[in-house]
Amino acid sequence: MKKPFTRKQLASGRFDILCKGRWANADLYLFQQGRSRWVIKDFFPCPPLIRKTWGRFIARREYQAFIKLRGIPGMPEASFLMDDYAVCYRFIAGKTLKDTPPEAVGPEFFLKLEALVIRMHARNLVHLDIRNRRNILVTDAGEPALLDFQTSLHLEHMPKSLRNLLMDIDFSGVYKCWNNIQPETLDPERKARLETINNKRSLWMFKGYPKLIKGERRRDDQ
Ligand SMILES: Nc1ncnc2c1ncn2[C@@H]1O[C@H](COP(=O)(O)OP(=O)(O)O)[C@@H](O)[C@H]1O
Ligand SMILES: [Mg+2]
Numbered sequence: 001m002k003k004p005f006t007r008k009q010l011a012s013g014r015f016d017i018l019c020k021g022r023w024a025n026a027d028l029y030l031f032q033q034g035r036s037r038w039v040i041k042d043f044f045p046c047p048p049l050i051r052k053t054w055g056r057f058i059a060r061r062e063y064q065a066f067i068k069l070r071g072i073p074g075m076p077e078a079s080f081l082m083d084d085y086a087v088c089y090r091f092i093a094g095k096t097l098k099d100t101p102p103e104a105v106g107p108e109f110f111l112k113l114e115a116l117v118i119r120m121h122a123r124n125l126v127h128l129d130i131r132n133r134r135n136i137l138v139t140d141a142g143e144p145a146l147l148d149f150q151t152s153l154h155l156e157h158m159p160k161s162l163r164n165l166l167m168d169i170d171f172s173g174v175y176k177c178w179n180n181i182q183p184e185t186l187d188p189e190r191k192a193r194l195e196t197i198n199n200k201r202s203l204w205m206f207k208g209y210p211k212l213i214k215g216e217r218r219r220d221d222q
Contacts (some may be wrong), residue, residue, distance in 0.1 A: 003080050007032055010040065010082070014017050022216045026059075030091055037091035044085045045218060053086055058150045060086045065149035068123050074116045074145045081161065093140045096147075097177060098133035105138060107185040110178040113144040117170050118148070124155040126166040130173025137189070165200070172197040 005013075010031060018028040018039065029040040041062065043055025059081060066079035076089035087133060097105070113136065120127065128151045129135050137145040155163045175194040178186045186194075 001080075003082065004036070004038070004078075004088070006081070007044075007083055007086070009033075015040070020219065021045070023047065024054055025217075026055070033087075037093075038088050039091050040082060040086055040088045042082075042086040043145070056084045059085055061152065062149045063087045064154075065125055065152040068113075068125050068154070069120060069149075072113055072116070072119050074112075074139075074143060076121070076145075076147065092137055092145050092147075092188075094137045094145065096134045097136040097181075100138045102181045105142075105181065107178075107182065109138065109142065109144060109176060110182075110186075113177075114171070114174050116144055116146060117174055121155075121167050121170070126153050126155060127170050127173070128152060128166065131172050131176050132173075133177055159162065168197045168200075177199050198208070 003211065010029075013031065013033070013167055013187040015031040018030050021027045021043075026041045026043045027045050029042065031038045033039055041059070042157040043051050043059055046053075046055050051056040063079055063081050066076055066087070069075040070077075076092065078102060079087060117127070117130070127135075127146060127149060129148060130146070132148075135146065136148055153166060155166065158166075172194055175186065175190050177193050181195060
């Protein structure tokens, strides 16, 4: 299938920088092509060794997650691999949950986000980084969308106990955001579920990137 655009076209076209990556993270660009707006998540600016190993692996992993989620409203659409190092998908107009004022989202938003996570799990995929409010988008229509599937895992061939544990991590991400933003609207059942999941000591490794791995973001002039 013909790709909507290539790296050559990107170089000759106009794009904006959405987000600069840290040493092992991609840069994200917003690229306008005709009436379509695309996000390009590009590992090419990473150091060569990182780009050729980690970058290539992660771009493909995110692409495969998008393929699996095709057709679910609230998931990035029309994804394709521009080349070995960059995965592209349609831009979704909105703001991240991190940048959204708490009063702009209510319990309906979080219930819809929970429903979106259930639909994702039904396709045998876990996200594992929903606790990060920059990975949740509040679309201009006020609907939830999920971004950043680079830590996602495919659930087929996993034992049931592990699948349940991983799915719980996603739900705890939803409830953690809900509890931080609107604790008074989070019902006691979900609050209790969040606490139970948080108390599972085996989940310590999913509590975010260690600072050392994160590093500084690349500057605009790099
Ligand atoms: N499809 C999209 N629509 C709108 N904004 C996006 C989209 N994809 C990414 N972004 C923006 O880019 C930021 C970083 O994207 P993300 O995929 O989380 O990469 P990373 O966390 O690895 O830098 C997001 O927090 C969001 O602000
Ligand atoms: Mg992210």
